[in-house]
Amino acid sequence: MKRLLAGVFTAHLTLVVAGALHLTSRVHGPLGRGLRLYDALSGAGDSYSFFAPAVGPQLRARFTLSTPQGDRSEETLETGKTREVGFRVGNLAGTIYVAAKREDLRRAFLGALAASRLGAHPEASRVQVDIEDWVMPTMAEYRLGARPRWRSLHDATFVRRANDSP
Amino acid sequence: MRSQRVGHLSTWFRPVSARPLAGLRVGLSLLLLLHLVWLSNDVLSLHGDRGLIPWELANLLRDPWLPGLPTLARALLPLGIGLHTAVILLLSAYAGSLLALALGYSTRLSAVLAWGLHLSLVMSGFASFYGVDQLANTFLFYLLLFPSGRAWTFASRAHREETIPVGCLRVMQFHLCVIYLAAGLNKAMGRQWWNGEAIWQIVSQPIFSTFDLAWLARSSWIPMLAGWTTLVVEVGYVFFIWPRRTRKAWCAATIGLHLGIGLFMGLVFFSSVMILLTVCLFLIPEGVPAASDARGLSDDFAPIVRRLMARDQVPGVAVGVVERGHLVVARGFGHRDVDRQLPITPDTIFPLGSCSKAFTATAIALLADEGTIALDAPVRRYLPDFWLQDPVASATLTTRDLLTHRSGLPRHDLFWYQAPFSRDELYQRLRFLEPSGPARSQWRYNSLMFVVAGRIVEKVSGESWETFVATRVLVPLHMHRTRLSADATEADANHASPYALRDGRVQKIPRLESSSAIAPAGAVQASVRDLAPWLAFHATGSPALLHETMWRELHRPQAEMPASDQPEVRHRSYALGWIYESYRGHPLVSHNGAIDGFVVHLGFLPETGQGLIVLMNRDLATEALMAIAYSAYDRLLGLEPLDWEKRLEEAPTALPTVRETALDFPIEDVVGRYEHPAYGPLTIGSQGHRLVMQFRSLHTTLVYQGKRRFLSLTPIADGVPQLSIRFSTPERGEPLELFVALNFEAGDPVEVLTRVSSPTCHHGGSGVANVAS
Numbered sequence: 001m002k003r004l005l006a007g008v009f010t011a012h013l014t015l016v017v018a019g020a021l022h023l024t025s026r027v028h029g030p031l032g033r034g035l036r037l038y039d040a041l042s043g044a045g046d047s048y049s050f051f052a053p054a055v056g057p058q059l060r061a062r063f064t065l066s067t068p069q070g071d072r073s074e075e076t077l078e079t080g081k082t083r084e085v086g087f088r089v090g091n092l093a094g095t096i097y098v099a100a101k102r103e104d105l106r107r108a109f110l111g112a113l114a115a116s117r118l119g120a121h122p123e124a125s126r127v128q129v130d131i132e133d134w135v136m137p138t139m140a141e142y143r144l145g146a147r148p149r150w151r152s153l154h155d156a157t158f159v160r161r162a163n164d165s166p
Numbered sequence: 167m168r169s170q171r172v173g174h175l176s177t178w179f180r181p182v183s184a185r186p187l188a189g190l191r192v193g194l195s196l197l198l199l200l201h202l203v204w205l206s207n208d209v210l211s212l213h214g215d216r217g218l219i220p221w222e223l224a225n226l227l228r229d230p231w232l233p234g235l236p237t238l239a240r241a242l243l244p245l246g247i248g249l250h251t252a253v254i255l256l257l258s259a260y261a262g263s264l265l266a267l268a269l270g271y272s273t274r275l276s277a278v279l280a281w282g283l284h285l286s287l288v289m290s291g292f293a294s295f296y297g298v299d300q301l302a303n304t305f306l307f308y309l310l311l312f313p314s315g316r317a318w319t320f321a322s323r324a325h326r327e328e329t330i331p332v333g334c335l336r337v338m339q340f341h342l343c344v345i346y347l348a349a350g351l352n353k354a355m356g357r358q359w360w361n362g363e364a365i366w367q368i369v370s371q372p373i374f375s376t377f378d379l380a381w382l383a384r385s386s387w388i389p390m391l392a393g394w395t396t397l398v399v400e401v402g403y404v405f406f407i408w409p410r411r412t413r414k415a416w417c418a419a420t421i422g423l424h425l426g427i428g429l430f431m432g433l434v435f436f437s438s439v440m441i442l443l444t445v446c447l448f449l450i451p452e453g454v455p456a457a458s459d460a461r462g463l464s465d466d467f468a469p470i471v472r473r474l475m476a477r478d479q480v481p482g483v484a485v486g487v488v489e490r491g492h493l494v495v496a497r498g499f500g501h502r503d504v505d506r507q508l509p510i511t512p513d514t515i516f517p518l519g520s521c522s523k524a525f526t527a528t529a530i531a532l533l534a535d536e537g538t539i540a541l542d543a544p545v546r547r548y549l550p551d552f553w554l555q556d557p558v559a560s561a562t563l564t565t566r567d568l569l570t571h572r573s574g575l576p577r578h579d580l581f582w583y584q585a586p587f588s589r590d591e592l593y594q595r596l597r598f599l600e601p602s603g604p605a606r607s608q609w610r611y612n613s614l615m616f617v618v619a620g621r622i623v624e625k626v627s628g629e630s631w632e633t634f635v636a637t638r639v640l641v642p643l644h645m646h647r648t649r650l651s652a653d654a655t656e657a658d659a660n661h662a663s664p665y666a667l668r669d670g671r672v673q674k675i676p677r678l679e680s681s682s683a684i685a686p687a688g689a690v691q692a693s694v695r696d697l698a699p700w701l702a703f704h705a706t707g708s709p710a711l712l713h714e715t716m717w718r719e720l721h722r723p724q725a726e727m728p729a730s731d732q733p734e735v736r737h738r739s740y741a742l743g744w745i746y747e748s749y750r751g752h753p754l755v756s757h758n759g760a761i762d763g764f765v766v767h768l769g770f771l772p773e774t775g776q777g778l779i780v781l782m783n784r785d786l787a788t789e790a791l792m793a794i795a796y797s798a799y800d801r802l803l804g805l806e807p808l809d810w811e812k813r814l815e816e817a818p819t820a821l822p823t824v825r826e827t828a829l830d831f832p833i834e835d836v837v838g839r840y841e842h843p844a845y846g847p848l849t850i851g852s853q854g855h856r857l858v859m860q861f862r863s864l865h866t867t868l869v870y871q872g873k874r875r876f877l878s879l880t881p882i883a884d885g886v887p888q889l890s891i892r893f894s895t896p897e898r899g900e901p902l903e904l905f906v907a908l909n910f911e912a913g914d915p916v917e918v919l920t921r922v923s924s925p926t927c928h929h930g931g932s933g934v935a936n937v938a939s
Contacts, residue, residue, distance in 0.1 A: 041307065050297050050353075057371075058371040058373050
């Protein structure tokens, strides 16, 4: 029994190392699926690439809401949240935008986000969703006067239908 | 080979405290619970059926074969529970399981629930999760697999502290090291982490920005330094977190790194989890802690000791049991001095005899641990003047061979016993001792090689063996009343007097003197109370005098020994100053010691971390000693006790009748003084038609057996066969030689002594003069 357990310990740690080396993701077929299932359950397959090898740009969803009277307001999902919540909510839009590689999927997600905003603002009849990334100059560029800014990557406009209940 | 595998396995299953896992259990579940409360206003937006992202769309992007929250919620639909209610119920169950886990209620079940629900949240809410959620999943998984004990639970008051196999802790520690190493190496592959841009980018992103740090652009060395520091801390984690000397410093650096992340990036939850992991897995002591309700020995044990003492006329016995690093049983039976009716107490000092060998082995291990010596380097690297009779053995024997009885020399106990010469002279005379076989060919118990090991300690450290052992072993272990010589023990009022059976009655005998020459193999003297930390160190590795690898090396089976007479004792191997064996299927590391008037037993059970001390002041009472020891182990292991009193009953040994043959040569022809270059002088005198042999204090009468052979009327010592000697028939001009079997095992060499003087003539010959040269 002890020998079996020692073998299990060793096998698990081997998978931990293999995951860190990005090896398990290269295994295909039933064995690969089995390994990825075990990795997901146990966390053995993670590669731990926090901010590595480089820090990616922050992504956000910005909403421009318009009323029939022509009033406009802007907001983001993170607005007014605690840091932890803001980070998670802010992460959400970018993660889904990157993960949904198909254009129809992206539009569906943006539509879902737009619907949530229209639901939160019954007075609004139209919402434009902008997916933006944070363009941060390097330190050298910053010293020369460059300043960070949000850059639009994708935008879509959604209009409340006449029979939609607010 | 098998015993080595058993030893290897024991390194995975050595018991350590469950407190590190308990700390992780409490800390992680509280942090997750706090985090859930923190997210409570938004948790339904992130995970609910009416959240920001519809479940159907999210399902298109995540792994379909792992059940997320929607799957679990839909599973409740047949019960009439709507999706929204189901989500709330599942989130409540998650919170409840975390609370139960923190409080220690049904920890395994709580861990299973917490892990399963956490995983489902990670699966369904993948878009809003980040690395720390996956780390939490990983360590919840470990908490459901491994026992986290009852430490820091409401149940801990009603139950004794639990231990866990060390492998559980090591797996998690190793995993954490992989996390840091992978994170560090992945960063190191990016240029941003070397030129400081990574730090600049992170602190400048609106999502992380806590302070206005734009000024960093003008002081780019600060983010560069921060980047390098991050790389050093993360990559160095695996290298510096294990050595005890650097562990605290690296823990402090790691905690500092995460405090910085929490402060400057606002990732408080992430930082808290990472700090918790390092604190629990590397800072909470894994040594087995104290407990007031130790198992100890059952009530029927003391009567066994008393019966054995009465049966074998043992004046006094001291017994100690060490559990989880603490002396939980400390008892004295009988008297340390019968005439003065002085009782044995847990503080009575006894000579440990050969149990001293583990002290010398530990001294060597300390030097090897700090890299001053190598266990497998030739002895001559440290002692260029090391010479045995066998030149190959002289050149190739290693320190490990010395400590595992693989020198090829038989016991040669009469060589050192009552030896009138110094330790240095004893060392110089080793070259004249006959081996019984080639080095490393077989295990042959030999105390003299521990004297050589002690000399290595002296040569390498520049201190005497006594000073080194006192300062590096006794002081750190707080063994303040442990003595390293018989004289020092005599000066302590509470010491045991030696007794032996003489003519069927137990009598006080003189304490063995002149033992300083053999001190590294047998001079340590200690009480039950002083031996408790010694056994605790060997049983649990705490306090950490040695790195774990070297500590394990002391107890790892290394030289196969002859099988035991007892069928319950198997796989006997010698470690370093300890014997490793399996007792009734459980690993046992122990050693006996015997010196005039005393027998002692020290041992510990690696599986449970329990240690046993049995000290007795009667010569050669080994049967009673082992009956007590095995009876104690049965109880410590919780096994059905065997009747060791009956099993080890000493069979009455009738003295054999010695046949006597009429002399066929003039007895005066062999009378005289004989000399051996190592053993020294031995005198043969005559008493009528018999010979009288005097060797140091040994005096024995020899009767003729024919063909110039004589046999002692009685054994020269208890427990050994009768002494057999033979005289040569010298040709003209040749010296008379005496052949004596001073070692008593089959195959042992016969010592050859040369007559150097007689009442009628004087022969030259090799003698002490050779030794002194």
